[in-house]
Amino acid sequence: MGRLYWKFFLFFFFAQLTAVLVVSLAIGVVNDKRERERRLIDSAPGAKTMVLAAAGTLQISGITSLKSLLDIWLTEPLPQLYAVNEEGVDLLNRDLPKGINKESLAALTIDTDNRAIQQIHADDGHDYWLFVEPRNKRPAPTYFNGVRIQQNFKYLFPAMPLIVGIFVSLIFAAMLAWYFSKPIKQLRLAFESAASGNLDARVGTVMQGRRDELADLGSAFDVMVSRVSQLIQSQTHLMHQVSHELRSPLARLQIAIGLIKQQSTQADAAHQVNEKISTSLNRIETESVRMDHLVGELLTLSRLESGVTALQKERVDLNELLQELVEDANFEGMTNNVKVEYAPIANVFVEAQADLLQRAIDNIIRNAVKYTSANTTVMLTTIVNQISKSVVLTVKDSGSGVTENELESIFKPFYRASTNEAAHGYGLGLAIAKQIIESHAGVVRAVNVPNSGLQVTIILPMIE
Amino acid sequence: MDKILLIDDDVELVEMLKEYIDLEGFSASTAHDGEAGLQVLQADTYDLVVLDVMMPKLNGIDTLRRIRQNSNMPVIMLTAKGDDADRIVGLEMGADDYVPKPCTPRELVARIRAILRRAKPQASHAKTITLNELTLMPEQRRVEWAGEPLVLTSTEFNLLEVLVERAGNVVSKQMLSELALGRPMAKFDRNIDVHMSSVRQKLTAAAGGKQLIQTVYRLGYQYLK
Numbered sequence: 001m002g003r004l005y006w007k008f009f010l011f012f013f014f015a016q017l018t019a020v021l022v023v024s025l026a027i028g029v030v031n032d033k034r035e036r037e038r039r040l041i042d043s044a045p046g047a048k049t050m051v052l053a054a055a056g057t058l059q060i061s062g063i064t065s066l067k068s069l070l071d072i073w074l075t076e077p078l079p080q081l082y083a084v085n086e087e088g089v090d091l092l093n094r095d096l097p098k099g100i101n102k103e104s105l106a107a108l109t110i111d112t113d114n115r116a117i118q119q120i121h122a123d124d125g126h127d128y129w130l131f132v133e134p135r136n137k138r139p140a141p142t143y144f145n146g147v148r149i150q151q152n153f154k155y156l157f158p159a160m161p162l163i164v165g166i167f168v169s170l171i172f173a174a175m176l177a178w179y180f181s182k183p184i185k186q187l188r189l190a191f192e193s194a195a196s197g198n199l200d201a202r203v204g205t206v207m208q209g210r211r212d213e214l215a216d217l218g219s220a221f222d223v224m225v226s227r228v229s230q231l232i233q234s235q236t237h238l239m240h241q242v243s244h245e246l247r248s249p250l251a252r253l254q255i256a257i258g259l260i261k262q263q264s265t266q267a268d269a270a271h272q273v274n275e276k277i278s279t280s281l282n283r284i285e286t287e288s289v290r291m292d293h294l295v296g297e298l299l300t301l302s303r304l305e306s307g308v309t310a311l312q313k314e315r316v317d318l319n320e321l322l323q324e325l326v327e328d329a330n331f332e333g334m335t336n337n338v339k340v341e342y343a344p345i346a347n348v349f350v351e352a353q354a355d356l357l358q359r360a361i362d363n364i365i366r367n368a369v370k371y372t373s374a375n376t377t378v379m380l381t382t383i384v385n386q387i388s389k390s391v392v393l394t395v396k397d398s399g400s401g402v403t404e405n406e407l408e409s410i411f412k413p414f415y416r417a418s419t420n421e422a423a424h425g426y427g428l429g430l431a432i433a434k435q436i437i438e439s440h441a442g443v444v445r446a447v448n449v450p451n452s453g454l455q456v457t458i459i460l461p462m463i464e
Numbered sequence: 465m466d467k468i469l470l471i472d473d474d475v476e477l478v479e480m481l482k483e484y485i486d487l488e489g490f491s492a493s494t495a496h497d498g499e500a501g502l503q504v505l506q507a508d509t510y511d512l513v514v515l516d517v518m519m520p521k522l523n524g525i526d527t528l529r530r531i532r533q534n535s536n537m538p539v540i541m542l543t544a545k546g547d548d549a550d551r552i553v554g555l556e557m558g559a560d561d562y563v564p565k566p567c568t569p570r571e572l573v574a575r576i577r578a579i580l581r582r583a584k585p586q587a588s589h590a591k592t593i594t595l596n597e598l599t600l601m602p603e604q605r606r607v608e609w610a611g612e613p614l615v616l617t618s619t620e621f622n623l624l625e626v627l628v629e630r631a632g633n634v635v636s637k638q639m640l641s642e643l644a645l646g647r648p649m650a651k652f653d654r655n656i657d658v659h660m661s662s663v664r665q666k667l668t669a670a671a672g673g674k675q676l677i678q679t680v681y682r683l684g685y686q687y688l689k
Contacts, residue, residue, distance in 0.1 A: 247544065248474055251566035255480040258569035262487055285568065292566045299544075320682060355654070 004184060008177035013169050020165030040099050040108060040134060042079060043116035047132035050081050054130045055118045058083070062123040067091055080133045085126040097133045105129045183207055183214045190221060199229035233306065240302040246295045250288060257285045297428040301413065304435040311353045311439060315463065318348040318382070318391060325362050326380060333369045333378070340369065342380040348391050351463050352440050360436035363429035364395050364444075364456050372397035372453060389462050399453035407446045466580055467509070468492045471501035471527065472516035472542065484569045490576070498522025502530055512580055514572070516542040516565070517550050525553055532558040538583045538618045540575055555658040560619040561645055562655070578646025583618040593628055595689065597671065600628050609670040619644055620663045623656075627677065627687040636684040660685055 041047070050073075058066045066083060070092055073081060083091040088102045109119050109129065117131040186206050193201035202225065203218035210218075261281050322342060329340040350357070368378045376398035383392045402410055409415050413431040437444045442460040449455045468490050472478045478494045485492040493510070495501035499522050505513070513531065517524035528539060541554045541562040551562050563575050585603045593600040597610040605621055607614040616624065622644035627635055637656045641649040649656065664677045678686045 244544075247566055248477070251474070252477045252480065254566050255477060255484060255569045259480060259484050259487075261570075262484060288566075289568070 002181055002185060005177045005181035008180055009173045011173075012176050013173035016169035016173060017165055020169065021162065024162065024165065040097070040104065041117055042132040042134050044135075047079065048115040050078070050132050051116060051118055051130050054081050054083065055120050058120050058122055058128065058130070063091070063126075063128075066122075066128075079135065081130065082133060083128045083130050085128055091128065100131075180214075183210065183218065187214075187218060187221060190218075190225075194225050194228075199225055199232065201225060236302050236306040239298060240306065243295045243298040243302060246291075250292050250295065253288050254285070254292070257281060257288065261285075294428070297432060301428055301432050301435060304432065304439060307439075311356065313351045313353055313440075315349050316352045316354045316357065318350055318393075318460075319344050319346060321354065321358050322361065322380065322382070322393075325358060325365055328362070329365045329369050329378070332366070336374040338369050338372055338374065338376060338378065340365065340378045340380060343382070345382045345384065348382065348384060349463050350391065350440070350460050352460075356436050357440060360433040361393070361458065363433040364458070367429055368395050368397035368399075368454070368456070371399040373399055384462065390459050391462050393458040393460070394455055395458075396449060396455040397453040401448040401452075401454045402446065404448065407448070410446060411444070465489065465491045466511040468576065469495065469501065469504060469510045469513045471495045471498065471513065471519070471524075473497055473519045474516070481569060481572070485573065485576075488573050498524070498527035498530075501527060505531065505535075510537065512538045512540065512576060512583070514540050514542060514576070515559070517554060518544060525550070525557055528554060528557045528559055532617075536615065536617045538579045540572075540579060552654060552658055555655060556662065558617050558662070560617055561647075575647070579618065582622050582644065582646060595628060595631055595687075598628065598676075600625060609667070612670060614666060614670050616663065616666065619659055620666070623659055624663055624667070624687075627685060631687040632689040634680045634683050634686045640684065 054066060054069065057069050070081060070083065074092075080094070082094065082096065082100070084096065084100070084105060085091070086102065088096070088105075090096060105117075108117050108131075117129060120128050120130060122128050186203055190201045190203045190206075202222045204222045207215050207218040261278075323344065326340050326342045333339060365378065365380070372378055378398075379394075379396045381394050381396075383394075384390075385392060406415075411430045411434040413428050415430075434444050437458055437460070440460060442458060444456065444458050446454055446456045468485055470478050470481055470485075470492055471494075472481075473496050475496060478496065482492040482494050493504060493508075495504050497519050501513075501515070502522075515524050515528060515531075519527070522530075524541060528541070531537070531539060536558075539559045541551070541559045542565045543551045543554065543562045544565060554562060560579055561575060563572050583605075585605050591602070593602075599608040599611075601607070602625060605618075607616060607621065607624060623640055626640055626643045638649050640656050640660075641647060641653075644659075645655070660677065660679075664675075667676055668674065676688050678688055680686055
């Protein structure tokens with residue numbers, strides 16, 4: 001759900017709840033008062049007008065006039081107005097409405113709005129209470145035998161509104177919180193995806209239909225990622241094109257060299273000069289072959305990085321793949337008496353494009369053979385991790401290792417390590433290897449092994 | 465003197481190559497695109513074609529396909545380095561071998577020589593071999609199945625010949641490469657696999673679905689007796 005969601009939710013929930021409570025209370029109090037009033041006497045505006053009229057008549061014209069007025073009113077379709085004296089007797093000797101007696105009248109006079117019930121001292125020497133009978137003639141339960149019962153807190157504290165309030169608040173708060181936190185979560189996921197290298201991440205489709213600042217934010221994100229992706233693609237494309245273009249002049253160069261060599265072996269004048277030319281020519285040829293090799297590697301790397309060609313994966317026996325590589329590597333290591341040892345492991349299969357994967361691992365093994373000290377052994381081990389369904393391949397050499405903070409950098413193209421005295425850096429071998437392994441959903445890392453050298457670990461997912 | 469046709473759109477390169485190849489004792493002609501190359505082939509007979517893959521108008525693969533419609537003459541492809549897809553497709557289309565470009569002209573000539581040598585009937589393997597319905601005639605470089613001729617490219621014939629001569633035994637890919645192509649197998653080389661797949665297809669089609677060539681895991685191929 002996320003913290004933002006809960007913050008929104010709780011805030012609005014309590015805000016709504018409080019509002020509901022306060023309003024309920026206020027209404028409750030007001031209603032309660034009115035309820036009480038209405039139960040015994042009518043306190044509607046109409047009733048108040050009647051009481052006013054009656055009071056006015058009594059005060060101005062006296063008790064007889066009031067009696068006449070009441071008599072007239074009895075013939076009209078009006079609610080009855082009672083004039084009750086301090087003995088509890090009505091002026092027209094009517095039966096009092098339920099709950100009305102000397103004591104309750106006294107209490108009512110204090111409690112109620114004095115336009116609904118008035119106590120007037122009449123010219124006959126009596127006090128009269130003037131009020132209109134209640135429209136619903138049921139007595140208030142708060143008065144029992146004239147005794148005022150303790151206020152029932154139930155009516156002051158509105159239970160029903162509270163329950164409904166809680167319920168409704170919950171729903172609306174949840175909805176509101178969800179409405180805001182969902183797009184924010186989507187954005188966050190998109191950002192994370194882009195940051196981890198997936199430049200196809202877009203939010204637009206997910207946020208479709210939404211029109212507000214958050215949707216604008218989503219659009220801005222999409223534009224940004226799209227632009228970055230384009231920039232990277234054009235760079236990769238450029239590298240690809242450059243490498244491609246370099247090939248033609250290189251091809252021609254090699255043929256030109258071949259022609260000179262051809263002709264120089266056939267000429268015979270100035271034997272020494274020919275030797276010198278011959279040496280230089282060989283040098284030129286070597287260098288052009290090197291350039292050619294480099295261009296090929298650049299092309300491979302740029303092709304892999306741009307993801308132009310999809311990998312053609314198949315079920316590959318890892319052991320078989322490694323055996324071949326180890327044989328070749330042992331052959332190459334013979335010049336420095338470097339051996340490559342490998343403990344075969346059976347029945348390990350990965351889903352891979354065989355030639356690419358072989359090349360990647362080959363680059364790493366050759367690297368180890370190159371940098372390990374003379375007369376040492378490069379150890380190749382494979383471990384199967386059943387839990388994560390992956391195979392862990394380690395290549396350990398006995399060289400000088402690599403400085404700690406450069407362990408990640410050696411996989412960068414053309415990186416030159418600081419401990420490296422040799423003229424050649426790591427070139428593109430490791431960079432290509434990393435690219436290939438990662439496009440096979442694998443991981444490659446390097447660590448220093450104390451008293452040994454560098455250890456490169458490759459982790460690849462296994463299949464049955 | 466063997467006649468070589470070079471088809472490549474890089475004019476300067478092709479002219480230099482022609483010069484080189486001529487000095488090596490061949491007679492080289494050039495064409496600068498697929499269409500022109502096909503026309504030249506129709507006008508005269510050649511012993512081998514060197515064909516660049518990436519050309520405008522009719523590209524290498526399509527040109528190869530057109531050549532193969534009429535002839536099984538040896539074809540060497542010049543492929544872009546690192547472009548495996550084109551290479552495989554080319555081999556599937558019937559090219560005999562490929563040489564990555566750029567390469568030293570010496571390598572190219574060595575390849576040409578190797579392929580040419582094996583494209584000619586060799587005096588040492590004069591005898592016809594018959595195995596059930598299969599009849600292999602090395603001196604004519606022809607194969608028949610139940611009397612019907614089997615159309616194979618030069619390299620495909622070589623491969624089949626090597627297998628049939630050792631029928632019942634497994635022949636390693638290395639040996640196949642050296643004997644049929646005249647070169648050791650390169651790393652990550654799918655060459656032999658593609659050629660064998662083609663041979664197998666053609667043979668099975670002619671034999672009415674019978675599988676005669678067996679792939680032995682990690683060891684090589686075998687022709688079943």
